[in-house]
Amino acid sequence: MAYVSTGKEYSRDSRYLTTRITADGRDGYPVEPGRYRLVVSRACPWANRAIIVRRLLGLEEALPMAVAGPVHDERSWSFDLDPGGRDPVLGIERLQDAYFARDPGYDRGITVPALVDVPTGKVVTNDFARITLDLSLEWTAHHRPGAPELYPPRLRPQIDAVNEAVYRDVNNGVYRAGFAGSQEAYDEAYRRLFDRLDQLSERLAGARYLVGDSITEADVRLFTTLARFDAVYHGHFKCNRQKLSEMPVLWAYARDLFQTPGFGDTIDFDHIKRHYYLVHTDINPTGIVPDGPDLRGWLSPHGREELGGRPFGEGTAPGPVPPGEAVPAAHNPLGRAA
Missing domain, CATH: 1.20.1050.10 (Glutathione S-transferase Yfyf (Class Pi); Chain A, domain 2)
Known part of the structure; x- marks a missing residue:
């Protein structure tokens, strides 16, 4: 969460998880349809980018999406829009659980968008600027016919x-x-x-x-x-x-x-x-x-x-x-x- 820091200029915490999902899997996470879950909130402008790019490229089937509720507390975004308040695929109530599965001592921002590896339940990346570029460049095998070139x-x-x-x-x-x-x-x-x-x-x-x-x-x-x-x-x-x-x-x-x-x-x-x-x-x-x-x-x-x-x-x-x-x-x- 962001707070006003009295007397100071606002500084965004940019310590993101920069592991990438790539066509060749060089970071250990190859592009595979259905393997990952894109966790977003429609409230968040950074997540909204990923929602738009995913839709423009036609990746809905290859990259399923989980939508967190619009309101969160200091702990995490939560899946309160889903029945029982739990994501039906990841089986978790709060996005923080996927971050802690990746790193039990994780002490950075629990942010959206986040790409989660479904088999392990671990967040792969929350590097929002890189996520959309990789959807364009690394997921090309799964783009829809007629997908636009967003990063020529x-x-x-x-x-x-x-x-x-x-x-x-x-x-x-x-x-x-x-x-x-x-x-x-x-x-x-x-x-x-x-x-x-x-x-x-x-x-x-x-x-x-x-x-x-x-x-x-x-x-x-x-x-x-x-x-x-x-x-x-x-x-x-x-x-x-x-x-x-x-x-x-x-x-x-x-x-x-x-x-x-x-x-x-x-x-x-x-x-x-x-x-x-x-x-x-x-x-x-x-x-x-x-x-x-x-x-x-x-x-x-x-x-x-x-x-x-x-x-x-x-x-x-x-x-x-x-x-x-x-x-x-x-x-x-x-x-x-x-």
């Missing part, structure tokens, strides 16, 4: 550069503002966040996507923060110069992605709000979860088609959301409109 070799230097800046100032920047322990730390995070959003607006004013003419890993990483901006970051994290819906280019860009299969259909606004407003008691001690914002705007026309580009490049859109993985209709305007 010729664009990787550009994607990496965009991702670095977006992570520093936007993805993690909203947390640096929200958990700032001093006015100075908050002011710096706020300035860098909106400076970067202004630069991204300029970049996207004439381009439909961040890098190239189709969706890449860079768009996935920015989208999960934008999707949470008005619901959480604007008020809860004090990122309030403007709402996303008041930034015309970024709002249109976010709506374009939201309305693209594989993006908006992974978003659970109810889980997002419940997580941030109920878990961060030092920021929101009353535990009141706001009713807004009005979500209908996510379905309004965005006009980004005029910029050209093809969302999936040479590929095709993913099919319908698999049974059992759909976000409840009450939690997402796409479901309400269906």
Whole structure:
């Protein structure tokens, strides 16, 4: 869990388990369909990346998914959405059990996304930045026909550069503002966040996507923060110069992605709000979860088609959301409109 550190700048614990699941199994964990379980929470932006990439690439059957509830305590995410509060495959109530199976003395963050080796019940990795890249690069034998190329070799230097800046100032920047322990730390995070959003607006004013003419890993990483901006970051994290819906280019860009299969259909606004407003008691001690914002705007026309580009490049859109993985209709305007 993240807490405000009085008088200090927020610093994310980045000591991740970096073991990789690869096609050649060089770390001891070869890609095998059905062997691993992707544990996520729909509330978490870092986990949301993995959900989106898994869906875009069509890995639902090869890599089954476990969805933890939106609220956790200082111990762990828990599987309170499942019957009996226990994951039906791993047989555990809390994600911490899979971390302790890997290392009984584990003293780092028990985070999502996490890839768990089902036969042993051990977490293999929670390195969120590497997980999505490996889904693109190492799981190719199990991609669906027409899967998009999210990390094409010729664009990787550009994607990496965009991702670095977006992570520093936007993805993690909203947390640096929200958990700032001093006015100075908050002011710096706020300035860098909106400076970067202004630069991204300029970049996207004439381009439909961040890098190239189709969706890449860079768009996935920015989208999960934008999707949470008005619901959480604007008020809860004090990122309030403007709402996303008041930034015309970024709002249109976010709506374009939201309305693209594989993006908006992974978003659970109810889980997002419940997580941030109920878990961060030092920021929101009353535990009141706001009713807004009005979500209908996510379905309004965005006009980004005029910029050209093809969302999936040479590929095709993913099919319908698999049974059992759909976000409840009450939690997402796409479901309400269906």
